[in-house]
Amino acid sequence: MNTKILKPTKENISCCAKLIKSGEVVGMPTETVYGLAANAFDEAAVKKIFEAKKRPADNPLIVHIADIEMLKGLVKDVPDIAFDVCKRFWPGPLTVVLPKSDKIPLITSGGLDTVGIRLPSNEVARELIRASGLPLAAPSANLSGSPSPTTASHVYDDLNGRIPAILDGGKCSVGVESTVISFESDIIRLLRPGRISVDDLKTVTTNVIIDNGVLEVISNDTRVKSPGMKYKHYSPKADVTLIDGSAEFFERYVSERNSAETYALIFDGDNISNDIKSIKYGGSSEQQAERIFAVLREIDKIGAKKVYARCPSKEGIGLAVYNRMLRAAGFKVIKEGD
Numbered sequence: 001m002n003t004k005i006l007k008p009t010k011e012n013i014s015c016c017a018k019l020i021k022s023g024e025v026v027g028m029p030t031e032t033v034y035g036l037a038a039n040a041f042d043e044a045a046v047k048k049i050f051e052a053k054k055r056p057a058d059n060p061l062i063v064h065i066a067d068i069e070m071l072k073g074l075v076k077d078v079p080d081i082a083f084d085v086c087k088r089f090w091p092g093p094l095t096v097v098l099p100k101s102d103k104i105p106l107i108t109s110g111g112l113d114t115v116g117i118r119l120p121s122n123e124v125a126r127e128l129i130r131a132s133g134l135p136l137a138a139p140s141a142n143l144s145g146s147p148s149p150t151t152a153s154h155v156y157d158d159l160n161g162r163i164p165a166i167l168d169g170g171k172c173s174v175g176v177e178s179t180v181i182s183f184e185s186d187i188i189r190l191l192r193p194g195r196i197s198v199d200d201l202k203t204v205t206t207n208v209i210i211d212n213g214v215l216e217v218i219s220n221d222t223r224v225k226s227p228g229m230k231y232k233h234y235s236p237k238a239d240v241t242l243i244d245g246s247a248e249f250f251e252r253y254v255s256e257r258n259s260a261e262t263y264a265l266i267f268d269g270d271n272i273s274n275d276i277k278s279i280k281y282g283g284s285s286e287q288q289a290e291r292i293f294a295v296l297r298e299i300d301k302i303g304a305k306k307v308y309a310r311c312p313s314k315e316g317i318g319l320a321v322y323n324r325m326l327r328a329a330g331f332k333v334i335k336e337g338d
């Protein structure tokens with residue numbers, strides 16, 4: 001199979017919608033990362049998603065809708081708090097986990113009795129959902145374990161020959177995957193941090209809990225609330241370590257361990273000795289989110305073996321960047337003063 005990269009014209013979107021209606025999977029841009037989309041109701045099509053990206057079967061998929069009306073048939077009931085959150089942040093980078101209706105097959109929900117639903121703001125994604133007339137199950141369109149794709153060519157690099165087409169919507173504006181939340185009576189539980197931050201969620205209710213899986217290692221046999229968190233993720237081949245401390249501490253720490261295959265991931269505005277090869281990954285947390293996955297792909301391309309990264313801020317969308325970097329680093333963090 002030859003994978004086509006298609007400009008998101010009306011004709012191409014309608015061609016991709018036809019592919020989806022016939023049980024195929026298609027690469028789709030969203031504002032967060034690219035997704036690998038198929039008919040959420042079609043077990044055989046959803047199976048193709050799991051096969052194409054070599055995803056473990058117990059890791060559930062997010063179902064994408066084009067308007068809030070589509071939610072009704074997919075979930076059993078929507079508590080008031082969930083409805084308030086959706087009205088406030090949709091369309092946008094937020095996924096809500098709710099009890100699933102019988103229309104969602106278990107393969108889509110990874111065997112769970114809940115389903116994650118998201119209404120993306122990206123117009124190409126919404127056009128594709130509308131043109132197919134179906135809710136679209138779509139995980140990130142990377143091979144399982146590698147960094148999420150934020151351009152059509154990242155998707156191509158991972159899935160060329162495994163899927164028929166990718167709609168090229170350009171570079172994703174957010175750059176990290178959606179915030180995933182679930183509800184426990186009037187409490188919001190944050191399962192995965194993203195662009196919609198804890199402070200954003202607190203504008204709806206102050207009862208927001210950060211799940212342990214966001215910042216801690218989850219062992220493979222623990223029952224977790226969000227199965228995706230237990231898998232090794234975003235892992236470049238290079239060995240990554242996060243350095244939590246000042247720019248001076250960072251430079252000293254890396255200088256003492258520098259070699260030909262060592263790279264430093266630093267912030268825009270950092271100055272570091274010319275003896276250390278470095279890549280900048282943004283100044284603000286927003287920029288870091290936008291670039292992080294492209295940078296993680298780049299460090300493998302240039303053959304870095306050992307990577308030391310400045311530790312991102314944990315505020316706002318920074319918590320999402322930190323969460324992804326922790327996983328890329330296999331939770332290895334060196335703290336200044338320890």
Ligand code: TXA
Pocket residue numbers: 030032033034035036059060061062093095097098109112114115116118138139140141176177178179180191192225226227228229
């Ligand atoms: O931004 C995004 O969310 C992207 C784009 C394509 O929409 N999608 C994405 O999907 O990141 P994926 O499959 O790579 O990550 C989905 C995450 C996983 O960690 C999964 O465990 C969690 O959401 N999830 C999905 N359904 C769930 C459920 N019913 N209960 C708990 N966690 C769920």
Ligand code: MG
Pocket residue numbers: 139140148
């Ligand atoms: Mg993913």
